[in-house]
Amino acid sequence: MNGNDTGQTKESASVPERRGRGRPQLRSDDETRAVIYEAARFEFAERGFAAASIADVACRAGVSTKTLYRLIPTKLALFEGMVTDRMDRFVSIVNLGACDGRDIRAALETALLTCADLVLAAEVIAIQRIILAEGDKFPDLAGMFYEKAMQRTVGVLAAWLGVQRKRGRIVLDDVQAAAGMLLGMFMFQPQRDVMFGRRPVPSRGELEARAKTCAALFLSGCAAPVDQSARQSGDA
Known part of the structure; x- marks a missing residue:
């Protein structure tokens, strides 16, 4: 009997202890x-x-x-939080992806395409349609979206332009106004075409071509002046 007890003890010792299921990690x-x-x-x-x-x-x-x-x-807080969450992710992408290039034109094209990824996203178009359709019944929606999404998008691009101005790559008096103009030139027509069902979202190739044109037009108007003495010495 003592031998059986010993055998049971050894067998028990060889089996790993099972953990209770408990509650899953929250x-x-x-x-x-x-x-x-x-x-x-x-x-x-x-x-x-x-x-x-x-x-x-x-x-x-x-x-x-x-x-x-x-x-x-509240439902309004849910809507606002949803918009803010989407914008936070957008801002992190812009900050990480579009501010370090030495080629100002290529960097600006990248910044514009990043903005297009947000503005022309299916969910953002859907949100804007909701606001257009239900803004009269829920006026707080329009004000919230204007502040949290539209103005913040302009602000992100304005901050990007501000960095380039500090680096001496462009000359601008008002980066906020310039950002609004630039986004309007790049996004107004494609966004309205999609919003009103006149055309599908432009292809990546179409957006890239539009970004190149807009960047060239914009930079030709605010490019930093070339130092004449440096140019002459370079020519010599």
Whole structure:
């Protein structure tokens, strides 16, 4: 009997101890918000602001309605957070991708194409259509989108132009105004064509050709003057 006890003891010792299942590791609130915003983009795009359901957003995000309301108390706050989240990602791309090139024209083309990726994104077009269709009923939507998305896009490009001005590559008095003009020249027609269903989103090749033209036109008007003495010594 003692031998059997010993055998059982050895066998038990050779089997690794099983961990209890317990509860799965929970996401942080910030991670959960990001999932909710992603789900909200689809719901708002498909249904519009008025018809979109908080319960459907929660279901698509895989969270309870109670959790969603704890993190984001109103539908307007959800819409605003969704827009802000998208803009934060856009700003990080611009800051990382378009500010270090020595070739100012190529760098500007890259900056414009990055802006196009945002402005002509299907979800952004859908949001703007919602605002046009429902802005009278929900005036706060238009004001929020103008401030959080439209003006911030201009601000990002203005900051980029400001960096180039500090580096002596361009000469501008008002980078904010210049950024608005540049974006208008590059984006106004394609954006309106898509918004009103006249044309599909331009191909990458079409956007690249447009960016080249706009960058050339813009830089020819604000290029830093070439030092004449340096040019003459170079010619000699």
